[in-house]
Amino acid sequence: MTSDAFVSAGQSLQADPVQIQLADEVAQVAFGEQLGRACNGEGVLFLQGTLGMGKTTMTRGILSAYGHQGAVKSPTYTLVEPYETETARVYHFDLYRLADAEELEYMGIRDYFDEKALCVIEWPDKGAGVLPTPDIELTLTKEGDGRAASLVAFTVKGAEILAQLRTML
Numbered sequence: 203m204t205s206d207a208f209v210s211a212g213q214s215l216q217a218d219p220v221q222i223q224l225a226d227e228v229a230q231v232a233f234g235e236q237l238g239r240a241c242n243g244e245g246v247l248f249l250q251g252t253l254g255m256g257k258t259t260m261t262r263g264i265l266s267a268y269g270h271q272g273a274v275k276s277p278t279y280t281l282v283e284p285y286e287t288e289t290a291r292v293y294h295f296d297l298y299r300l301a302d303a304e305e306l307e308y309m310g311i312r313d314y315f316d317e318k319a320l321c322v323i324e325w326p327d328k329g330a331g332v333l334p335t336p337d338i339e340l341t342l343t344k345e346g347d348g349r350a351a352s353l354v355a356f357t358v359k360g361a362e363i364l365a366q367l368r369t370m371l
């Protein structure tokens with residue numbers, strides 16, 4: 203374990219990821235809500251997984267932790283959807299249609315990460331080179347009829363969030 207705020211890209215801070223099986227959409231949303239609470243309205247979260255793996259569903263759970271109960275649509279064409287609730291500011295990114303990571307520079311993406319906000323990012327690989335190191339990377343894979351989620355921390359803050367999350371599971 204290092205005391206530096208960051209470790210180099212591709213290297214996670216915690217050897218043991220948080221791993222959980224999510225049997226259905228209800229479980230997915232419930233886990234997202236726990237993750238949202240553990241983040242406490244701050245951080246950068248990468249959501250990895252192929253199309254239909256439940257990234258937007260997970261985001262719906264995260265948002266419900268801050269009192270958002272409405273629909274959550276993937277901002278595929280707008281790239282980002284802001285949510286302002288009583289308890290947090292959350293930016294939901296979907297970079298699936300992003301052709302060039304440099305476009306993110308033009309939309310002033312760095313401002314989003316400077317704020318006290320939670321940034322949840324689907325298809326983060328499309329923004330490689332421009333996006334910051336995430337606090338947490340969550341990877342969704344298929345597990346029977348459901349999904350498996352694996353979370354690793356890349357920063358001290360991310361490790362703290364995962365430690366908090368473990369106490370809730």
Ligand SMILES: Nc1ncnc2c1ncn2[C@@H]1O[C@H](COP(=O)(O)OP(=O)(O)O)[C@@H](O)[C@H]1O
Nearest residue numbers: 224226227230253254255256257258259348349
């Ligand atoms: N844990 C789960 N088990 C089974 N189906 C799930 C689970 N989580 C989400 N789904 C379903 O997967 C489908 C795609 O979800 P979505 O969140 O849109 O995926 P993505 O954003 O990764 O493309 C939805 O029909 C959703 O109900």
Ligand SMILES: [Mg+2]
Nearest residue numbers: 257258276324
């Ligand atoms: Mg999606």
